[in-house]
Amino acid sequence: MFRKYMVLLRMKYVEMFAYQLATIVWVVGAMIQPLITMIVWMNIYPQESDSFVLYFTLLILVERMTSAWDVWELDREIREGTFSYHIVRPMHPIHWAIAENIIYKGLFLAVLLPIWIIVAFFVPALQPHMDWAQWGMFVVAILLGAAIRFLFSYTCGLLGFWVTKVSAIYGVFEAVSLFFSGRIAPLSLLPPVMQEISLYLPFRYMIGFPVEIATGAVTGEAVGFGFLGSAVWVSLLLMVLGLLWRAGLKKNQAVGG
Amino acid sequence: MQRHWRIFREFFRTCLVEELEYRSEFIGNLLSSVFGIGIAILTIQIFFYQTDQLGGWVYEDVIILLGIFNFLQGLIDFALRPNMSRLLQHIRRGTLDYVLTKPVDSMFYVSFRHLVFWRLIDVVLGGGLIVYGLMQKQYIPSLSDFLMFVVSMFSSIVLIYALWMLLMTTAFWVIRMDDLSFVFNSFFETTRFPITMYQGWLRIVLTYVLPAAFITSTPAAALLGQWNGVTTLVSLVVAGVFLWLSRRFWRFALRSYTSASS
Numbered sequence: 333m334f335r336k337y338m339v340l341l342r343m344k345y346v347e348m349f350a351y352q353l354a355t356i357v358w359v360v361g362a363m364i365q366p367l368i369t370m371i372v373w374m375n376i377y378p379q380e381s382d383s384f385v386l387y388f389t390l391l392i393l394v395e396r397m398t399s400a401w402d403v404w405e406l407d408r409e410i411r412e413g414t415f416s417y418h419i420v421r422p423m424h425p426i427h428w429a430i431a432e433n434i435i436y437k438g439l440f441l442a443v444l445l446p447i448w449i450i451v452a453f454f455v456p457a458l459q460p461h462m463d464w465a466q467w468g469m470f471v472v473a474i475l476l477g478a479a480i481r482f483l484f485s486y487t488c489g490l491l492g493f494w495v496t497k498v499s500a501i502y503g504v505f506e507a508v509s510l511f512f513s514g515r516i517a518p519l520s521l522l523p524p525v526m527q528e529i530s531l532y533l534p535f536r537y538m539i540g541f542p543v544e545i546a547t548g549a550v551t552g553e554a555v556g557f558g559f560l561g562s563a564v565w566v567s568l569l570l571m572v573l574g575l576l577w578r579a580g581l582k583k584n585q586a587v588g589g
Numbered sequence: 590m591q592r593h594w595r596i597f598r599e600f601f602r603t604c605l606v607e608e609l610e611y612r613s614e615f616i617g618n619l620l621s622s623v624f625g626i627g628i629a630i631l632t633i634q635i636f637f638y639q640t641d642q643l644g645g646w647v648y649e650d651v652i653i654l655l656g657i658f659n660f661l662q663g664l665i666d667f668a669l670r671p672n673m674s675r676l677l678q679h680i681r682r683g684t685l686d687y688v689l690t691k692p693v694d695s696m697f698y699v700s701f702r703h704l705v706f707w708r709l710i711d712v713v714l715g716g717g718l719i720v721y722g723l724m725q726k727q728y729i730p731s732l733s734d735f736l737m738f739v740v741s742m743f744s745s746i747v748l749i750y751a752l753w754m755l756l757m758t759t760a761f762w763v764i765r766m767d768d769l770s771f772v773f774n775s776f777f778e779t780t781r782f783p784i785t786m787y788q789g790w791l792r793i794v795l796t797y798v799l800p801a802a803f804i805t806s807t808p809a810a811a812l813l814g815q816w817n818g819v820t821t822l823v824s825l826v827v828a829g830v831f832l833w834l835s836r837r838f839w840r841f842a843l844r845s846y847t848s849a850s851s
Contacts, residue, residue, distance in 0.1 A: 353763065357772060364775040368782065375786050376640040500621060507628045516635050523638055 336423065340431035348435055359396065359440065366392050369516060382457040383547070387518055389458055390543045393444065395515070397437055398478040398538055402429045406489025407498040410584075419581065426486065433482060460546055469555065473542035476562040481538045483569035490573070493580035508533075514540025520549060534569070537562040596693060597701055604704040618707040626714050629655055629781075644786030649726035651783065654809040656718030657742075658781050661749060661804065663711025665777075669753050671703040673770045677760050685846065696839045700754060719812070730812050737811040741821050744828035745804045751831035752776070752799075754839060761842040780805040800827050 348355065370388035374381045409415035418425035452458035462470065488505070492498045510516050511526065512535040519527055519540050530536040541558045544550040550558060633655060637648045646654070676699050679685040689695050723730070730738065756773050763769070779787075779795060784802040787795055796802040803824040810816055 361771050361775040364778055368778055371786060371791075372636055372643065372782060375644055376636065497617070500617070503621070504624065507624070510628070511631070511635065516632055517639075521639055522635065 337427070337431060340427060341435055344428075344432045344435040345439075347432075348439065355436075362396065362399075363392050366395065366515065373517065373521075385455075385457040386460060387543060387547055389448075390460070390546050391515065391539065393448075394474055394477065394539050394542045396440055396444075397474050398481045398542075400433075400478075400481040400485035402482065403485040403489040403502045404499065405429075406486065407492045407502075410489075410492035411496065416584070419584070429482070429486065433478070437478070461548070462546060466545060466548070469559075470542055470546045473537075473545050473559070473562065476559070476566060477538045477542050480534050480562065480565050480569060483566065483573055484534060484538075487569055487573045487576060490576040490580050493576075493583045509535035509538070512536055512540075513538050514543060518547075518549065519544070531557075531561065534565045537565055593694070593697055596697075600701055601704060605706060608706045615707060619710055622710040622714055626659055626711075626718065629659070630718075644783040646783045646785065647726075649722050650809065650813060652725065653719050653722035653812060654783060654805050655781065656715045656720075656722055657805045657808050658715070659718060660712050660715030661745065661780075662777070663708050663713075663715055664746065665749060665753070666705065666708035666711065668701055668704055669750070670770055671705045672700055673757060675699075675703060676757055677769070680760055680846070689843070695843065696754065696836065700750070700757075723812070726813075728813065730814065734812060734814045734816065737816040737821055738808055741803070741808040741811050741816070741824050744821075744824040745808055747828040747832055748800060748803055748824075751828065751835040754835040755831070758835070758838050758842045761846055776801065777804075783809075800824075800831070803827055 366388050370384050373384045373388075377384070406415070409418070415425075418428065448458065484505075485502070488498060488502045491501065495501070511522070512519075512530040512533050514530075514536065519530055519536065522530070530540070537558070541550070541562065545555065545558075630652070633648070633651055636643060637651075641647065643651055676685075679688060679699070685699075688698055691698060753773060756769055760769060776799060780801045784792060784795060784806040792802075807816075807820060807824050811821065
């Protein structure tokens with residue numbers, strides 16, 4: 333298994349470099365919206381500018397580290413029938429996706445972290461004040477967030493076996509998640525009802541929760557409940573994914589004939 | 590001019606015929622447009638839950654601005670966006686030769702050949718939002734407000750077209766990209782909010798270098814009666830300059846274009 337993974341990783345690594353420019357443009361482009369939102373909040377509360385700078389740069393980092401794109405790939409491949417090539421291979425196709433995720437995020441981190449360290453030297457607002465426990469929880473929360481987002485996206489992609497409008501469905505989820513994941517505003521600035529709802533949806537655990545740990549907005553008992561929420565969503569999505577996968581394969585054979 | 594208008598009408602007709610084959614998609618598209626604008630309004634409401642003004646603009650003003658944003662975005666998605674990927678393909682495969690040999694201006698042809706009609710829903714919704722904002726504010730624009738609004742909308746549209754073409758023309762060199770329009774979207778996002786929200790050097794850049802200020806803020810201010818002749822005039826000049834630049838750039842690109850085949 334380990335050797336197989338090394339091969340997969342190398343393959344994805346080479347692939348990534350073929351589309352270097354496109355990747356860079358995507359990464360930079362994905363930062364624009366959070367930065368504009370940051371400027372909005374800095375306008376609303378000018379005296380707290382520094383905390384918004386830290387919040388939204390952390391948000392960009394976490395958003396990139398947890399980003400998931402498998403739904404688009406799956407949707408296209410299932411519709412066009414090329415997904416069958418993946419199915420007949422001896423390995424579950426999800427491993428290809430996981431390898432791709434590891435490579436993309438690892439490279440991104442390798443590029444971004446040095447930049448961050450250098451810039452933070454000159455911009456004190458970018459220096460997070462975290463103790464060791466916080467760092468540890470931050471990393472674990474990001475990993476869980478990445479898992480939730482990946483599983484969510486992959487599960488939605490598998491719906492492609494039954495419906496043709498998967499990207500539209502996923503688009504609705506994305507839009508809803510803007511509010512509940514902390515991307516439009518730090519969750520503490522939302523109306524109380526929405527804050528309450530966000531605790532039960534998966535979106536906060538994808539992005540908002542790790543950021544909150546890093547900024548110290550969530551402490552004590554709330555952290556425990558946060559991890560509990562993440563764990564519940566990971567296991568729930570894993571279960572649904574397994575079910576859909578098995579049912580989908582049957583369905584796919586029926587269509588492929 | 591008149592000839593171009595006739596050709597554009599022909600593009601319009603053929604694309605309409607093409608699209609009418611997919612009539613059943615209409616309801617879905619309508620829903621997705623309504624949903625999109627709903628999300629945008631909700632976002633504004635989240636901000637105004639914590640404040641009562643954004644860069645000196647009150648809620649109703651920002652809603653009007655959003656209406657203009659949606660209106661323009663609809664126009665982009667209707668006429669410009671559908672052509673982007675096709676130009677890339679033309680260049681990659683060398684089929685741009687067929688375009689160049691047609692007795693039509695090539696820049697005109699590659700920018701307007703394909704139209705996606707259902708995107709006009711966004712234009713209508715944007716217009717509706719502008720009217721709604723005005724009603725909420727209980728402000729009836731005077732005739733001169735309206736005229737200034739029309740003039741600044743005109744320069745805004747010209748400006749968008751010029752910026753879009755400048756970006757699209759880089760496709761002659763950057764062929765390893767699937768979708769350059771993503772770059773434009775990132776820039777266009779900045780026009781979702783009043784220009785007064787941006788401070789310091791950022792506002793200077795967004796006014797003079799990448800003139801986002803003239804795209805939504807100037808028309809919105811005009812409609813609200815806060816226009817001044819100088820700004821409107823400047824917006825016309827800026828639009829003209831950028832159009833000229835994009836034209837020059839297109840010519841320059843064509844000169845360096847060497848067909849892909851043999």
